[in-house]
Amino acid sequence: MPQSDLTFAVPKGRLLDDALPVMERAGVVPEPGFHDKANRALCFATAREDLRLIRVRAFDVATFVAHGAAQIGIVGSDVIEEFDYADLYAPVDLDIGHCHLAVAKQAEDTRDIDAQSHVRVATKYPNITRKHFERHGIQAECVKLNGAMELAPSLGLSRRIVDLVSTGTTLRENGLVETMRILDITARLIVNRAALKTDSRVAELVETFRREADARASQQVAA
Ligand SMILES: Nc1ncnc2c1ncn2[C@@H]1O[C@H](COP(=O)(O)OP(=O)(O)OP(=O)(O)O)[C@@H](O)[C@H]1O
Numbered sequence: 001m002p003q004s005d006l007t008f009a010v011p012k013g014r015l016l017d018d019a020l021p022v023m024e025r026a027g028v029v030p031e032p033g034f035h036d037k038a039n040r041a042l043c044f045a046t047a048r049e050d051l052r053l054i055r056v057r058a059f060d061v062a063t064f065v066a067h068g069a070a071q072i073g074i075v076g077s078d079v080i081e082e083f084d085y086a087d088l089y090a091p092v093d094l095d096i097g098h099c100h101l102a103v104a105k106q107a108e109d110t111r112d113i114d115a116q117s118h119v120r121v122a123t124k125y126p127n128i129t130r131k132h133f134e135r136h137g138i139q140a141e142c143v144k145l146n147g148a149m150e151l152a153p154s155l156g157l158s159r160r161i162v163d164l165v166s167t168g169t170t171l172r173e174n175g176l177v178e179t180m181r182i183l184d185i186t187a188r189l190i191v192n193r194a195a196l197k198t199d200s201r202v203a204e205l206v207e208t209f210r211r212e213a214d215a216r217a218s219q220q221v222a223a
């Protein structure tokens with residue numbers, strides 16, 4: 001019986017620029033139309049007849065793969081940690097998309113929250129945030145935002161934010177300072193656990209990406 005096509009999910013934004021060369025070295029080469037920013041299609045053919053790509057939001061990559069609608073994908077470890085899906089397995093650290101998740105506050109806010117039992121936090125990551133503050137004995141009331149968290153303290157929405165930091169420019173330009181680092185982040189190859197067990201092509205792709213990541217690591221050591 002012919003096997004159905006595999007679906008590979010990738011995030012549509014900044015991570016894609018780093019992921020594409022890695023994918024291409026692993027033999028996942030999208031059709032030319034994929035690179036056209038004006039193209040509104042969401043599903044693309046690849047050089048492999050049995051493999052298609054879908055381009056979705058980063059959080060949705062994890063959801064598509066966890067539910068088996070896509071068998072494999074690439075996503076930041078922040079997203080994996082936030083959802084904690086049992087059906088999702090992240091076997092390869094791709095060593096791209098380096099950033100970290102941090103708590104930040106307005107630079108002029110000198111009030112100590114350690115002495116408090118409750119704090120309001122604006123974030124895209126309510127689960128990670130609640131767990132982080134719980135470990136410090138503080139109950140976090142999370143206000144879910146999907147972007148521009150940096151506006152929340154100055155507009156009185158929350159005393160703290162939890163957001164991704166890479167260069168630190170966004171925090172600085174919005175008058176914020178980091179108070180605590182929560183999680184170091186890199187992008188991972190993720191697979192649906194059931195698909196990994198039942199479809200040998202998924203295990204083969206995992207091995208190919210693992211070899212590609214190992215080869216890059218060896219080159220870096222040699223350089
Ligand atoms: N400033 C940054 N520097 C490096 N990596 C980042 C940065 N911001 C986010 N990331 C990583 O990239 C991932 C988001 O990927 P990407 O931007 O491709 O997705 P997206 O779907 O466009 O995001 P969104 O849903 O926010 O629009 C994050 O989950 C994180 O792992």
Ligand SMILES: O=P(O)(O)OC[C@H]1O[C@H](OP(=O)(O)OP(=O)(O)O)[C@H](O)[C@@H]1O
Pocket residue numbers: 014146147148149163164165166167168169170171
């Ligand atoms: O430390 P920096 O290098 O300044 O990067 C951090 C910024 O990058 C991410 O936002 P992104 O640009 O993905 O936009 P978003 O707010 O729409 O998520 C993140 O949410 C920060 O705002």
